[in-house]
Amino acid sequence: MIVCVTAKGPGPEDLMEERFGRSPYFLFKNTEGGEWSSIANKFADTAGGVGPRAAQVLIDRGTHVLITGNIGGNALAVLQAAGIEIYLFKSSGTAADAFQKFIAGQLKKFS
Amino acid sequence: MRLVVASGKGGTGKTLVAANLAAVLSSEMEVVLVDCDVEEPNAHLFFPSEEKVLPVLIDVPAFESSRCNHCGNCSDSCQYGAIVVLREQLLFFPAMCHGCGGCELVCPQGAISMAKRPIGHIAFSTPRQGLVLITGVLHEREVMSPRVIREALNYASGHALVICDAPPGTACPVVETLEGADACIFVTEPTRFGLHDLTLAAGVAELLGVPSGVVINRSMGDDDSIRDFCRARKLPVLTTIPFDRDIAETVNSGQLLTDRMPIMRGQFRELFSRACVLTGV
Numbered sequence: 001m002i003v004c005v006t007a008k009g010p011g012p013e014d015l016m017e018e019r020f021g022r023s024p025y026f027l028f029k030n031t032e033g034g035e036w037s038s039i040a041n042k043f044a045d046t047a048g049g050v051g052p053r054a055a056q057v058l059i060d061r062g063t064h065v066l067i068t069g070n071i072g073g074n075a076l077a078v079l080q081a082a083g084i085e086i087y088l089f090k091s092s093g094t095a096a097d098a099f100q101k102f103i104a105g106q107l108k109k110f111s
Numbered sequence: 112m113r114l115v116v117a118s119g120k121g122g123t124g125k126t127l128v129a130a131n132l133a134a135v136l137s138s139e140m141e142v143v144l145v146d147c148d149v150e151e152p153n154a155h156l157f158f159p160s161e162e163k164v165l166p167v168l169i170d171v172p173a174f175e176s177s178r179c180n181h182c183g184n185c186s187d188s189c190q191y192g193a194i195v196v197l198r199e200q201l202l203f204f205p206a207m208c209h210g211c212g213g214c215e216l217v218c219p220q221g222a223i224s225m226a227k228r229p230i231g232h233i234a235f236s237t238p239r240q241g242l243v244l245i246t247g248v249l250h251e252r253e254v255m256s257p258r259v260i261r262e263a264l265n266y267a268s269g270h271a272l273v274i275c276d277a278p279p280g281t282a283c284p285v286v287e288t289l290e291g292a293d294a295c296i297f298v299t300e301p302t303r304f305g306l307h308d309l310t311l312a313a314g315v316a317e318l319l320g321v322p323s324g325v326v327i328n329r330s331m332g333d334d335d336s337i338r339d340f341c342r343a344r345k346l347p348v349l350t351t352i353p354f355d356r357d358i359a360e361t362v363n364s365g366q367l368l369t370d371r372m373p374i375m376r377g378q379f380r381e382l383f384s385r386a387c388v389l390t391g392v
Binding site for chain 1: 186191192193194195197200202204207254
Protein backbone atom coordinates (compact mmCIF):
# COMPACT_ATOMS: atom_id res chain seq x y z
CA MET A 1 0.00 0.00 0.00
CA ILE A 2 1.47 3.36 -1.05
CA VAL A 3 1.31 6.11 1.57
CA CYS A 4 1.87 9.80 0.82
CA VAL A 5 2.91 12.27 3.55
CA THR A 6 2.92 16.04 2.94
CA ALA A 7 6.28 17.50 4.07
CA LYS A 8 8.26 20.72 4.25
CA GLY A 9 11.37 19.03 2.83
CA PRO A 10 12.34 16.11 0.59
CA GLY A 11 13.34 13.60 3.32
CA PRO A 12 11.42 11.58 5.95
CA GLU A 13 13.24 13.49 8.73
CA ASP A 14 11.85 16.79 7.42
CA LEU A 15 8.86 18.27 9.20
CA MET A 16 5.41 17.32 8.10
CA GLU A 17 3.49 20.04 6.22
CA GLU A 18 -0.05 20.59 7.42
CA ARG A 19 -1.43 22.00 4.17
CA PHE A 20 -2.13 19.60 1.34
CA GLY A 21 -2.32 21.55 -1.93
CA ARG A 22 0.51 23.92 -1.05
CA SER A 23 2.76 21.34 0.57
CA PRO A 24 6.34 21.89 -0.70
CA TYR A 25 6.95 18.13 -1.05
CA PHE A 26 5.03 14.89 -1.32
CA LEU A 27 6.83 11.93 0.26
CA PHE A 28 5.91 8.37 -0.66
CA LYS A 29 6.52 5.09 1.18
CA ASN A 30 5.24 1.60 0.52
CA THR A 31 3.98 -0.17 3.67
CA GLU A 32 5.39 -3.43 2.25
CA GLY A 33 8.90 -1.99 2.60
CA GLY A 34 11.38 -0.15 0.42
CA GLU A 35 12.86 3.33 0.50
CA TRP A 36 11.13 6.68 0.78
CA SER A 37 10.76 8.65 -2.41
CA SER A 38 9.79 12.29 -2.83
CA ILE A 39 8.65 14.78 -5.40
CA ALA A 40 8.63 18.56 -5.18
CA ASN A 41 5.15 20.03 -5.52
CA LYS A 42 5.39 22.34 -8.52
CA PHE A 43 1.99 23.84 -7.65
CA ALA A 44 3.04 24.93 -4.12
CA ASP A 45 3.35 28.61 -5.13
CA THR A 46 0.67 28.73 -7.82
CA ALA A 47 -2.04 31.35 -7.37
CA GLY A 48 -5.09 29.11 -7.47
CA GLY A 49 -6.49 25.74 -8.41
CA VAL A 50 -3.73 23.86 -6.60
CA GLY A 51 -5.87 21.31 -4.77
CA PRO A 52 -7.14 19.23 -7.71
CA ARG A 53 -3.77 19.37 -9.46
CA ALA A 54 -1.92 18.20 -6.36
CA ALA A 55 -4.48 15.42 -5.99
CA GLN A 56 -3.79 14.40 -9.60
CA VAL A 57 -0.10 13.96 -8.67
CA LEU A 58 -1.08 11.46 -5.96
CA ILE A 59 -3.40 9.61 -8.31
CA ASP A 60 -0.66 9.32 -10.94
CA ARG A 61 1.63 7.75 -8.31
CA GLY A 62 -0.96 5.12 -7.41
CA THR A 63 -1.36 6.44 -3.85
CA HIS A 64 -3.70 4.55 -1.50
CA VAL A 65 -3.38 6.65 1.65
CA LEU A 66 -2.69 10.36 2.24
CA ILE A 67 -1.44 11.73 5.57
CA THR A 68 -1.79 15.49 5.90
CA GLY A 69 -3.01 18.18 8.30
CA ASN A 70 -5.70 20.03 6.36
CA ILE A 71 -7.43 19.63 3.05
CA GLY A 72 -9.56 21.89 0.89
CA GLY A 73 -12.94 21.08 -0.62
CA ASN A 74 -11.88 20.68 -4.27
CA ALA A 75 -8.90 18.45 -3.44
CA LEU A 76 -11.12 16.41 -1.13
CA ALA A 77 -13.65 15.82 -3.92
CA VAL A 78 -10.90 14.49 -6.19
CA LEU A 79 -9.22 12.29 -3.56
CA GLN A 80 -12.54 10.79 -2.49
CA ALA A 81 -13.55 10.10 -6.09
CA ALA A 82 -10.20 8.37 -6.57
CA GLY A 83 -10.76 6.29 -3.43
CA ILE A 84 -7.67 7.61 -1.63
CA GLU A 85 -8.02 7.34 2.15
CA ILE A 86 -7.11 10.44 4.14
CA TYR A 87 -5.61 10.44 7.65
CA LEU A 88 -5.09 13.63 9.60
CA PHE A 89 -1.90 14.31 11.55
CA LYS A 90 -2.43 17.49 13.55
CA SER A 91 0.54 17.54 15.94
CA SER A 92 3.98 18.64 14.81
CA GLY A 93 6.55 16.03 13.87
CA THR A 94 8.57 14.66 11.00
CA ALA A 95 7.12 12.87 8.00
CA ALA A 96 8.61 9.63 9.39
CA ASP A 97 6.81 10.23 12.73
CA ALA A 98 3.52 10.66 10.90
CA PHE A 99 4.08 7.47 8.91
CA GLN A 100 4.92 5.50 12.11
CA LYS A 101 1.79 6.80 13.83
CA PHE A 102 -0.27 5.69 10.85
CA ILE A 103 1.27 2.20 10.90
CA ALA A 104 0.57 2.00 14.65
CA GLY A 105 -3.08 2.86 13.95
CA GLN A 106 -2.90 6.10 15.93
CA LEU A 107 -4.13 8.50 13.25
CA LYS A 108 -7.74 9.46 12.77
CA LYS A 109 -9.28 8.69 9.42
CA PHE A 110 -10.94 11.67 7.73
CA SER A 111 -14.37 10.97 6.35
CA MET B 112 -12.19 60.06 -23.46
CA ARG B 113 -12.00 57.42 -20.76
CA LEU B 114 -11.13 58.62 -17.28
CA VAL B 115 -10.42 56.19 -14.43
CA VAL B 116 -10.83 57.05 -10.75
CA ALA B 117 -8.58 54.71 -8.75
CA SER B 118 -6.82 54.77 -5.39
CA GLY B 119 -4.82 51.78 -4.26
CA LYS B 120 -6.19 51.89 -0.72
CA GLY B 121 -9.88 51.16 -0.34
CA GLY B 122 -12.27 53.64 1.25
CA THR B 123 -10.43 56.81 0.22
CA GLY B 124 -13.34 58.22 -1.80
CA LYS B 125 -13.10 56.80 -5.34
CA THR B 126 -16.84 56.49 -5.69
CA LEU B 127 -17.39 59.91 -4.13
CA VAL B 128 -15.16 61.52 -6.76
CA ALA B 129 -16.41 59.43 -9.70
CA ALA B 130 -20.10 59.92 -8.86
CA ASN B 131 -19.88 63.68 -8.27
CA LEU B 132 -17.77 64.17 -11.37
CA ALA B 133 -20.26 62.22 -13.49
CA ALA B 134 -23.24 64.04 -11.97
CA VAL B 135 -21.95 67.56 -12.46
CA LEU B 136 -20.74 66.91 -16.01
CA SER B 137 -23.99 65.24 -17.03
CA SER B 138 -25.77 68.59 -16.89
CA GLU B 139 -23.73 69.76 -19.88
CA MET B 140 -22.72 66.57 -21.78
CA GLU B 141 -23.45 62.88 -22.19
CA VAL B 142 -21.60 60.91 -19.51
CA VAL B 143 -21.29 57.16 -19.01
CA LEU B 144 -20.28 56.16 -15.50
CA VAL B 145 -18.97 52.60 -15.26
CA ASP B 146 -18.71 50.96 -11.86
CA CYS B 147 -15.77 48.59 -12.35
CA ASP B 148 -15.58 47.59 -8.68
CA VAL B 149 -17.52 44.47 -9.61
CA GLU B 150 -16.90 42.63 -6.34
CA GLU B 151 -18.62 45.38 -4.40
CA PRO B 152 -20.18 47.97 -6.71
CA ASN B 153 -21.58 50.96 -4.83
CA ALA B 154 -21.91 53.89 -7.29
CA HIS B 155 -25.58 52.92 -7.69
CA LEU B 156 -26.18 54.02 -4.09
CA PHE B 157 -25.82 57.63 -5.26
CA PHE B 158 -28.10 57.02 -8.25
CA PRO B 159 -31.11 54.93 -7.22
CA SER B 160 -32.90 54.16 -10.46
CA GLU B 161 -34.60 51.35 -12.32
CA GLU B 162 -32.09 48.92 -13.83
CA LYS B 163 -32.04 46.64 -16.85
CA VAL B 164 -29.81 43.61 -16.47
CA LEU B 165 -27.82 41.46 -18.91
CA PRO B 166 -25.86 38.35 -17.88
CA VAL B 167 -22.09 37.95 -18.21
CA LEU B 168 -21.48 34.48 -19.64
CA ILE B 169 -18.21 32.62 -19.97
CA ASP B 170 -17.45 29.49 -21.97
CA VAL B 171 -17.25 26.23 -20.04
CA PRO B 172 -16.66 22.74 -21.39
CA ALA B 173 -19.53 20.26 -21.50
CA PHE B 174 -18.37 16.64 -21.45
CA GLU B 175 -20.01 13.84 -23.44
CA SER B 176 -19.25 10.97 -21.07
CA SER B 177 -20.12 8.22 -23.56
CA ARG B 178 -17.31 9.42 -25.84
CA CYS B 179 -14.69 10.05 -23.14
CA ASN B 180 -11.95 7.41 -22.93
CA HIS B 181 -10.27 9.05 -19.89
CA CYS B 182 -7.03 9.73 -21.74
CA GLY B 183 -6.39 12.78 -19.56
CA ASN B 184 -5.33 15.16 -22.36
CA CYS B 185 -7.86 17.77 -21.22
CA SER B 186 -6.61 17.63 -17.64
CA ASP B 187 -2.96 17.93 -18.75
CA SER B 188 -3.75 20.92 -20.94
CA CYS B 189 -5.76 22.81 -18.30
CA GLN B 190 -3.63 25.58 -16.79
CA TYR B 191 -6.13 26.20 -14.01
CA GLY B 192 -6.55 22.75 -12.50
CA ALA B 193 -10.24 22.70 -13.39
CA ILE B 194 -10.33 19.14 -14.80
CA VAL B 195 -9.21 15.93 -13.10
CA VAL B 196 -9.42 12.64 -14.97
CA LEU B 197 -9.56 9.39 -13.03
CA ARG B 198 -9.51 5.91 -14.51
CA GLU B 199 -13.29 5.75 -14.87
CA GLN B 200 -14.40 9.23 -14.00
CA LEU B 201 -13.89 12.86 -14.94
CA LEU B 202 -14.24 15.67 -12.39
CA PHE B 203 -14.80 19.27 -13.48
CA PHE B 204 -14.61 22.37 -11.23
CA PRO B 205 -16.50 25.15 -13.04
CA ALA B 206 -15.39 27.94 -10.71
CA MET B 207 -11.74 27.31 -11.64
CA CYS B 208 -12.36 27.26 -15.39
CA HIS B 209 -11.33 30.38 -17.34
CA GLY B 210 -13.21 29.29 -20.44
CA CYS B 211 -10.15 29.18 -22.72
CA GLY B 212 -11.42 26.20 -24.74
CA GLY B 213 -8.03 24.43 -24.73
CA CYS B 214 -9.59 21.18 -23.52
CA GLU B 215 -11.93 21.10 -26.51
CA LEU B 216 -8.95 21.44 -28.86
CA VAL B 217 -6.90 18.61 -27.34
CA CYS B 218 -9.71 16.05 -26.89
CA PRO B 219 -9.04 13.27 -29.44
CA GLN B 220 -12.53 11.83 -28.94
CA GLY B 221 -14.54 14.96 -29.71
CA ALA B 222 -16.15 14.50 -26.31
CA ILE B 223 -15.94 18.17 -25.32
CA SER B 224 -18.04 21.04 -26.60
CA MET B 225 -18.29 24.53 -25.18
CA ALA B 226 -21.37 25.70 -23.28
CA LYS B 227 -22.10 28.91 -21.36
CA ARG B 228 -22.10 29.70 -17.65
CA PRO B 229 -23.13 32.98 -15.98
CA ILE B 230 -20.53 34.49 -13.61
CA GLY B 231 -22.04 37.94 -13.18
CA HIS B 232 -24.27 40.55 -14.74
CA ILE B 233 -24.21 44.10 -16.03
CA ALA B 234 -26.87 46.55 -14.83
CA PHE B 235 -27.85 49.58 -16.91
CA SER B 236 -29.74 52.63 -15.74
CA THR B 237 -30.28 56.28 -16.68
CA PRO B 238 -30.59 57.93 -13.27
CA ARG B 239 -30.67 61.48 -14.66
CA GLN B 240 -30.63 63.40 -17.91
CA GLY B 241 -27.30 62.93 -19.67
CA LEU B 242 -26.06 60.14 -17.43
CA VAL B 243 -25.91 56.40 -18.08
CA LEU B 244 -24.75 54.19 -15.23
CA ILE B 245 -23.26 50.81 -16.13
CA THR B 246 -22.61 48.57 -13.14
CA GLY B 247 -20.58 45.37 -13.36
CA VAL B 248 -21.58 42.76 -10.78
CA LEU B 249 -19.55 39.61 -10.08
CA HIS B 250 -21.70 36.88 -8.58
CA GLU B 251 -20.88 35.46 -5.18
CA ARG B 252 -18.36 32.60 -5.12
CA GLU B 253 -17.03 33.62 -8.53
CA VAL B 254 -13.46 34.85 -9.00
CA MET B 255 -13.09 36.14 -12.53
CA SER B 256 -13.76 39.81 -11.97
CA PRO B 257 -11.68 40.99 -14.97
CA ARG B 258 -14.16 39.28 -17.31
CA VAL B 259 -17.05 41.23 -15.84
CA ILE B 260 -15.06 44.47 -15.93
CA ARG B 261 -14.12 43.93 -19.58
CA GLU B 262 -17.74 43.36 -20.52
CA ALA B 263 -18.91 46.47 -18.64
CA LEU B 264 -16.22 48.54 -20.40
CA ASN B 265 -17.21 47.10 -23.78
CA TYR B 266 -20.76 48.37 -23.33
CA ALA B 267 -19.38 51.85 -22.60
CA SER B 268 -16.87 52.00 -25.44
CA GLY B 269 -17.53 54.48 -28.19
CA HIS B 270 -19.08 57.07 -25.90
CA ALA B 271 -17.44 60.48 -25.83
CA LEU B 272 -16.92 60.61 -22.07
CA VAL B 273 -16.59 57.50 -19.92
CA ILE B 274 -15.77 57.75 -16.21
CA CYS B 275 -14.71 54.51 -14.49
CA ASP B 276 -14.97 53.90 -10.76
CA ALA B 277 -12.05 51.45 -10.32
CA PRO B 278 -11.75 48.64 -7.78
CA PRO B 279 -9.25 49.14 -4.94
CA GLY B 280 -5.84 47.51 -4.95
CA THR B 281 -3.31 47.03 -7.74
CA ALA B 282 -4.10 43.54 -9.01
CA CYS B 283 -5.73 42.23 -12.22
CA PRO B 284 -9.09 44.02 -11.76
CA VAL B 285 -7.32 47.38 -11.50
CA VAL B 286 -5.08 46.61 -14.47
CA GLU B 287 -8.15 45.62 -16.51
CA THR B 288 -9.80 48.95 -15.63
CA LEU B 289 -6.71 51.12 -16.19
CA GLU B 290 -5.35 49.62 -19.36
CA GLY B 291 -6.01 51.83 -22.35
CA ALA B 292 -7.50 54.66 -20.25
CA ASP B 293 -6.70 58.24 -21.30
CA ALA B 294 -6.06 59.47 -17.77
CA CYS B 295 -6.30 58.38 -14.15
CA ILE B 296 -7.35 60.30 -11.05
CA PHE B 297 -5.94 58.74 -7.88
CA VAL B 298 -7.98 59.52 -4.79
CA THR B 299 -5.91 59.26 -1.64
CA GLU B 300 -6.04 60.31 1.99
CA PRO B 301 -3.23 61.85 4.04
CA THR B 302 -2.48 58.71 6.06
CA ARG B 303 0.43 56.30 5.89
CA PHE B 304 -1.85 53.64 4.44
CA GLY B 305 -3.13 56.08 1.82
CA LEU B 306 0.40 57.01 0.78
CA HIS B 307 1.67 53.42 0.82
CA ASP B 308 -1.06 52.15 -1.50
CA LEU B 309 -0.97 55.26 -3.68
CA THR B 310 2.72 54.56 -4.27
CA LEU B 311 1.90 51.06 -5.50
CA ALA B 312 -1.06 52.16 -7.63
CA ALA B 313 0.88 55.05 -9.21
CA GLY B 314 3.48 52.47 -10.24
CA VAL B 315 0.82 50.46 -12.05
CA ALA B 316 -0.45 53.50 -13.98
CA GLU B 317 3.12 54.41 -14.88
CA LEU B 318 3.80 50.91 -16.23
CA LEU B 319 0.59 51.06 -18.26
CA GLY B 320 1.49 54.50 -19.58
CA VAL B 321 -1.65 56.18 -18.20
CA PRO B 322 -1.07 59.85 -17.25
CA SER B 323 -2.22 60.44 -13.66
CA GLY B 324 -3.03 63.08 -11.09
CA VAL B 325 -4.01 62.99 -7.44
CA VAL B 326 -7.02 64.10 -5.40
CA ILE B 327 -6.34 64.44 -1.68
CA ASN B 328 -9.52 63.55 0.20
CA ARG B 329 -10.13 64.10 3.93
CA SER B 330 -7.46 66.75 3.89
CA MET B 331 -6.70 68.29 7.26
CA GLY B 332 -4.47 70.97 5.83
CA ASP B 333 -1.17 69.29 6.43
CA ASP B 334 -0.83 66.86 3.55
CA ASP B 335 2.95 67.08 3.30
CA SER B 336 3.58 63.35 2.96
CA ILE B 337 1.27 63.11 -0.07
CA ARG B 338 2.45 66.37 -1.60
CA ASP B 339 6.12 65.39 -1.24
CA PHE B 340 5.40 62.11 -2.96
CA CYS B 341 3.49 63.82 -5.78
CA ARG B 342 6.29 66.31 -6.31
CA ALA B 343 8.91 63.55 -6.44
CA ARG B 344 6.87 61.50 -8.89
CA LYS B 345 5.72 64.51 -10.95
CA LEU B 346 2.04 63.78 -10.23
CA PRO B 347 -0.07 66.96 -10.16
CA VAL B 348 -2.37 67.43 -7.16
CA LEU B 349 -5.66 68.07 -8.98
CA THR B 350 -7.81 69.09 -6.04
CA THR B 351 -8.25 68.74 -2.29
CA ILE B 352 -11.43 67.76 -0.45
CA PRO B 353 -11.48 68.77 3.22
CA PHE B 354 -12.15 66.45 6.17
CA ASP B 355 -15.51 67.95 6.96
CA ARG B 356 -18.59 66.84 8.86
CA ASP B 357 -21.11 68.25 6.34
CA ILE B 358 -19.38 66.41 3.51
CA ALA B 359 -19.34 63.15 5.48
CA GLU B 360 -23.03 63.47 6.38
CA THR B 361 -24.04 64.26 2.82
CA VAL B 362 -22.14 61.31 1.40
CA ASN B 363 -23.27 58.90 4.11
CA SER B 364 -26.89 59.75 3.42
CA GLY B 365 -26.37 58.77 -0.22
CA GLN B 366 -26.46 62.32 -1.59
CA LEU B 367 -24.11 64.00 -4.02
CA LEU B 368 -21.97 66.93 -2.93
CA THR B 369 -22.58 68.61 -6.29
CA ASP B 370 -26.35 68.48 -5.64
CA ARG B 371 -26.28 69.61 -2.02
CA MET B 372 -23.33 72.00 -1.96
CA PRO B 373 -23.33 74.42 -4.91
CA ILE B 374 -19.72 75.40 -4.24
CA MET B 375 -18.67 71.84 -5.05
CA ARG B 376 -19.99 72.08 -8.61
CA GLY B 377 -17.22 74.46 -9.59
CA GLN B 378 -14.63 72.38 -7.80
CA PHE B 379 -15.57 69.19 -9.66
CA ARG B 380 -15.77 70.99 -13.01
CA GLU B 381 -12.29 72.35 -12.34
CA LEU B 382 -11.12 68.83 -11.44
CA PHE B 383 -12.40 67.62 -14.80
CA SER B 384 -10.59 70.30 -16.77
CA ARG B 385 -7.36 69.51 -14.93
CA ALA B 386 -7.84 65.81 -15.71
CA CYS B 387 -8.34 66.74 -19.37
CA VAL B 388 -5.00 68.56 -19.30
CA LEU B 389 -3.36 65.27 -18.19
CA THR B 390 -4.42 63.63 -21.44
CA GLY B 391 -2.69 66.37 -23.40
CA VAL B 392 -5.98 67.45 -25.01
